[in-house]
Amino acid sequence: MAEHGEAAAGAATGAAAGGAAARGRGRPGRRRVLSEAEILDAALGLLGEKGAEAVSVRGIAAAVGVAPNAVYTYFPDRAALVGALVERILGELDRAAFADPGRPWRYRVHAVAAQLRERLMARPGAVDLLLFGPMDGPNALALGETLLEILAEAGLTTEDAARASYLLIVQVLGFVALEAAEVDRAAPVPSEAERVAARAAALRAVPAEAYPRTAASAGTVARYVTGEQFRWGLDRVLDGLVAGRSVK
Template identity: 30%
Template structure:
């Protein structure tokens, strides 16, 4: 997000992260029974990230929220990098599978809408890079559901993966704009319409910024602003773009069936 740092997932020890994600426990240790479960630590970290952002998630702050010492958390997670992997996989568990019997367009739409909603519930997800996926059960199920939506419609495996990438990329990009806009409104105390009411009179005083010099942008910007009551509407862009991607896939599939 603009003004908010991004962080890589997959930076920790892959073996230990995967063991934690899939619940593969190391050999039992002697000593008192642990007070918490790893799932408790993950849920606490997600609460902190939801309330602020990913930078708020530190071992110290998670420990404070759980009422334990920071050192004791290393009993459950090796470090912050592995914790982020666990957090990502945990929230992926909120994504529902598309309803059985849907056509591929409806199924992909359901997948995209669910992910759009997930990014708005957990905006910190946009701070996590996606080049290395969290290799946990919920993230595997997410990818499986995405692929199942286009299974058997006439695409090869590489094309199926590319379609999923197009859809998830569109959702992520437009959700980022939506979340950034909402954050800017909160920070400035002004809606887009209120900000434009202040900016427009100033621009009107500058001839070079007028419609005579930029006729197309003036016409289109006015039409879009009136339609959205804002400089942009990421929700509209998301659904417009999704429909166009689906149209393109439909053309490709139809050509294959001739």
Template identity: 35%
Template sequence: MGRPRQPLLSRDRIVAAALTLVDDEGLDAVSTRRLAAELGVSGPALYNHFATKDELIDAVVDSVLGEVDVAVFADPAITADGAWQAPLRTWARSYRAALAAHPNVVPALAQGPGRRPNALRMADAVFGALVDAGWPRAQATRVGVLMRYFVTGSALGSFAGGFPDDAKLYAGAYPHLDQAHLLADAQREINEAAFETGLTALLDGLALKYATFDRKPVG
């Protein structure tokens, strides 16, 4: 039997093609007709792998979350007093990097993990590590939610990039924005520095909260 002219259709191949569309044009660009054309197959062939568009979008989002480093939470040393901060910082940076590489998927994250395996695995890893480190379960939930809000919010867009480079726009009417026309050119540096400033502030504040808990000795 001769080899097929097109590579065999698979979930991974469909997800990769859909993610490229999302990256290039946004979530609304994904459609059965468009994907079928990109993959060189008939539209019905896609339904053998994904019953609905929502199911496909879930898989696309989950593929991005699969890029996030959660292995940092596997170290038993995290149970030492205060040792939770370093892996939480590493995870937050990895999470932001994944979303910054694929910012168009961020709106689809708003509904929570749903049935997405990588999303549930990440939630389990973060929550479990915090509880093992001595955070009460209710507080660990709040910390996980807080960090998710912070990271996803930072990946939604570039605040610095939203300032036009027209110096005349700010002259007179906005005297404190006399350098705002320079922000767009340095947006990546500004965004990363702002994220690190916020992350440090969050972790420092959480450390103060953590110190108030009456924790039982581990072991």
């Protein structure tokens, strides 16, 4: 009889424990707290590690350990996410370095361009986002406004300054896009000297008898990916803008 009582008590205890466990399994766990900044941090991480193709809602969700729906709470689609990333990248620019009206206007244009190139080449996949993503957020508008102010100070009319601003953005993004095309976007960017050396080695394989002018200018062609070439091209654009400016 005692044994029967002990068995019943044991069964009751087991049932109670099982019920508690079942209730625990049925109760939702603590939700993962997520912020827009954390999503963008993860997106920038993917951009730097794997390139622009890896920046997707599912990829970001996996990186931060949430379901894709959690990301959609902040960004309804990839286009919205890319727009926010473009804003984040442009927000990294130090506007104080080129917004000082006490500096010569050409210096300020070079400062804008150099910073933009530096930030984009830090994550080569980022140039794809700026080429194909929207540039209509507050940081993009602030950058455009600053360029317009600088070009007005250079003596350009309102219309010419607007055209010149677009031309300068095309010049910078085009240069960086070609520069970034030669590096592995999922690996650390080699130094400028290493990239020049690799280009020079490839150019040595070009048959001089078939392409004599290319062979003769190989040293210059190898340096297409340098800051020197970047500044040279920018100066030629600025020279043209000054020479062809309209009278206000």
